[in-house]
Amino acid sequence: MTPEAGTAPRARAGGHPGMKAAGRRVDVGDARDRTIGRYPYVIDRVPAGCLHAVLVRSPHAHADLRSVDVTAARATRGVVAVVTGEDLTRWQDQPDGPFPYYGPVLPDRPVLAIGRVRFAGEPVAAVIARDVDTAREAAATITVDYDALPAVFTPDAAMAPGAPILHEHVPTRDVMTFPDLVLHTEDGGNVCNHFRLRRGDVDAGFAASDHILSHEFRTPQQQHVPLEPHVTIATVRGDTVDIQTSAASPFTVRSQVAETLKLPESRVRVRVLNVGGAYGAKTYPRLEPLVAVLAWAVRGRPVRVELTRAEEFATVARHSSVVRIRTGFRSDGTLLARRVEVLWGAGAYADISPRTIKNGGYSSAGPYDIPNVSIDSYAVYTNTTPSGGFRGYAIPQVAWAYENHTDLIAEHLDLDPAELRHRILLRPGDAFATGQTIEDFHLAALLDTACDRIGWKPGPASARRVVVAPGIVRGKGVSTILKTTVTPSTSTVALKLDEDANLTVVCSTVEIGQGARTVLAQLAADATGVPLERVHVTYPDSAVTAWDQTTSSSRSTLMMGVAVERAGERLRGELARRAGALLGVPATAVDVRADRIRSGLGPGLSYAELISRAKLGGVTVSEVHASDGGLDPETGQGVVTPHFYHAAAAAEVEVDLETGTVRVVDLHVESYAGRVIHPTFAELQCEGNVAFGVGQALSEAMVWGGESGALLNDSLLDYRIPSVRDLPETFTIGMTEDPAGPDGARIHGLGETGSPAVPAAIGNAVAEALGAHIHELPLHPERVWKAAQAAAEPSAGT
C-alpha cells in the first residue's frame, strides 16, 4: 500500500486489531495516484534510446502477396530497419533467427504476412525508426502488390462446400500447450478445431419427447475496446529479452516470445504494470511476438509499438457465432434431449479459438437438467480479425441462443418463462452436460431475486406486455446462465515478510481494473495477521514474481486467493516455529495472529520483534494452488471447472414500434458470489457486466464489407460502446453470498458472471413487447423495426 492510503474518509483500512480485511470496503492503496494522473501504465513508458515501429497493414481480406517494395522506406533518413515476411523466411534458417509463426494453441500465424494476407488489417511490413513520425511517413512509401482472392466472413459461409480455404495445412505443436484442451483439427477445410460432447442417447431422448423445437441464432464479432491499446516495448541484448507490455498473462507472453526467439523461457523477462482495460483482449500474445522479432532485428535497442484505435480492431475480436439448437421436451416442460451445433467465426488465425469453442460448446447445453445431449462446436477460419476470449468467454453467444430458445419452449407450452426455468434448472446433485455434479448452485434463488426486483408478473408470454402509448410497448424478460472457469489451473505466490514486518505479496496476478491488488492484499493481511496498511502487492515481473497461469477466466480471486491464504497459513507456522526456537517452547505452544506472537501470558512479541531478536532478516514462504480436471476427447465428459459460476437477469424494455429503438427501463442482474472480498470492486465488476451486456445487446457489431472486405467501423465514432447515457435508466446488481455464512464459503469469480445474462434477458423482454423473437444480435433499431413490421403482419411471418 502506498503512504497515501488512508486519506479517504470512509472504509478505513485499519479497523481494530484482528478485524478481518476481507469483506470490507477497505481503502484502495493507490486510489490517489489514479486521480492525479500518476497511476502507471506501460503506455507511459518510453525508454531512453527507444526506437518506434509502425506497421503497414493489408487493405484486403484475402490476397496473395505479389511483392512488397520497401526501397524508399529503407532509404528514408531516420529509418533503422524495415522488416517484411520475406525477411522472416530468410531468418528462419539462421540458428538464432526467429521462428516466424506464433499462436497460443496452433502456430498458424506469421508475425508478418508471408505470401498471403488473410484479413484486412493483417500486418505486412514494419518500419523501425528513430521516432513515430518518421516511421509513419516511411511506412506510407511502402507499396504492396496484392492479388485478391475470394473471402469469407461468417463461419457458416466458411464451412459451406466450395468456400475459399484460408489454411491449406493447419500446423500443430509437438507439445500441447493447454492441458485442458482437446484438439480435433483437419486439413482441407476451414475448421481449426471441433469439440464434441456426447451424453446419454440423444435420439432416444428425441423419440420420447412430446415436442421438439429447433432454432438458429446469430451474433456478430465485437471488439473489446480497451481504452489503453496494446503497447509493447522489447529489447534484445545478447541472449536475453526484456519485454514491457500491456498484457494480462505475462507468463503466456514469456513462453511465446521464448519460442519465437528460440530461447529458454528464463531468458525472457516480461514486466507488466496496470493494464488500462483488457476484457480478454490481452490474455494471449498478440503484439509481443512481432515486437520481439523487431527488437531482434535491431539487437541492443528497445523497440516500441503502440497500436492506434483502428489497429486495435485488427488485433482481436469476440467470435461471431451461428447456434443451431434443437430440444425435445415433455408437455410439462421436462427436457429430454438437446442437440446443438455451434459455428464460431474464428477469424483468420486460430489464436485461442480451439479452446474458446470448447467452453462455448459444452456451455451451449445451458444451466438445465438434460439427460441426453449432443454438441458439436466448430472453430472456423474466416477472413476477419482473429477472434479470442472476450468477457464471458463464448457464453454470451450461446446464452443468447439457449435463453431465447428456453423462452420459445415456454411460449410453445403456454408457460410462464420463469416457471419453466424453475422446472428445468440444474440443482445441487444434478449432473451438468459434461457429467460433472453440480454443487454450491443457487440459480433458482437468483432467478426469484431478479424477478421480484423488477416486479415480474407470473404468466405466459405477453402476460407482462403493456402498451404505454400508441406504438410504445413494454415487455419483460428473464435469463439464467452458467459459466465455468478454467481447470486444470495453477497459481503460485511467495509471501515475503521483511525485517520491519512489512509484507510483500510476490505474485503475477495482473491488475486489469478488477481490483486484484487490493483484494489479494486483503486476503494476505487476514491470512498472515500483518495489518493491511503494511501489505504491498507486486506488479508482475517474470524474472522475480511467482508463476501464475493467467489473469482471466474470473479465476484470480479464486485461485490466487486460495494460494495466498495457504501461504499466509504457512508463514504463521514458520513464525511459530522460529518463535518456539527462540523462546524454547514447542511451536504448537505459540499463538501467531494479528501481528502478535504469544506463548502463554504477557504481551508477546510483534512480528518485527521476533525477526529482529531471532536474527531472521525476514521470512519468505511460497505456496501453490492447483485445480484438476479435464474432458474426455470423444465424449466431452469430465470435470470442467472448480466451481460453476451462475447468474440470473430480469429486464424490462420499452420498444418504439415506429423507430425500432429499444430502451431498457429496468434491469436487475443477480450473481452468485460465494464470498465477497471487496464489496465495492465486486459491485464495480457486476456493474461492468451490465455495461458490456447492454453494449452487446443493443449496439456493438463489427461490420465487414466494401470491395476489399475491410472492417467498415474501425473507430469509436462508428463502433459505439455504451456511455453513461446508454445504460438502463434504472438498474441494480446483486451478489448472493453463501447462505451458510462466510466461514468456509467458497469464492466465486464475478468478473464475467453477470454479463452473458444481460443480452438474453433484454432479448426476451423485446420479444414479449414485439410478440416475436429476434434471432440475431445486436437489437439495433433497423432490426427491431423490421421485426415489429413482420410481427404486425402475421401473414408475412413463418
Next chain:
Amino acid sequence: MTANDDPRQPLRLVVNDDEVEVRPRGHHTLLDVLRRELDLFGARPGCTAGACGSCTVLVDGAPASSCLLPAQVVGARPVRTVEGLARPGELHPVQQAFIDHTAFQCSYCTPGFILTAVSLLEREPDASRDRIRAELSGNLCRCGSYVKIMDAVLDARDRMRGHHDDGTPYTGPAAGYARPSCSASSAGAGAAQAAHS
C-alpha cells in the same frame, strides 16, 4: 512534408500555471506534446477521434480533446491537466470524491472524467443529475464504472456548493451516495441492490 523536412518549432505554452517551451512538429497535437515532451501522462490516447474523452484537458477552463487539438493553435490559453488540479496537500473535491466512491476500475479514463466534471461544476455549481449525465456522456469508461462515477460527481457537486439537493448542509460523503447502501446478502434472503436511477 515529412518528419525530416518538418523541423521542430519552439512553442510557448502555459500548462498547469507554468510557462513551458516545447518543440513540436507542425502536426503534433497537444496530447503529443503533453506526453512526449512534458512527461504528463494523465491525458491518454484512447480513440484519437475525439470520441472517448481519455485525452481530455481543460483549455481556458473548457474540456478539450487534446488528441485533436494541434499544439500550434493553443496559443496563450492556459492548459490544465489532471496533474495540475490539486493544490499542494489538497486534492480537488472532484478528485477526492472519485477516491471516496472508488469511481474507477482500470482507471485509464479517470482523469478525463474528473476534468470534464470539474469544468462542469465550476460553470454550473447546481448542475442536475441529468445535466451531469449529459455532460459526462462524451467520456467513455469501458469497464463500466458509471454508477460510481455519477455518485462521485454528485457528491463532489454537493461538497463544492456546501449543500445537498434538498438544501440540507453537506456533512460528508454518504456511503453509497444517493442510493441504498450495497452489501451482499444470502441466497434467497433478498438481493443487495445498488440502484442507479
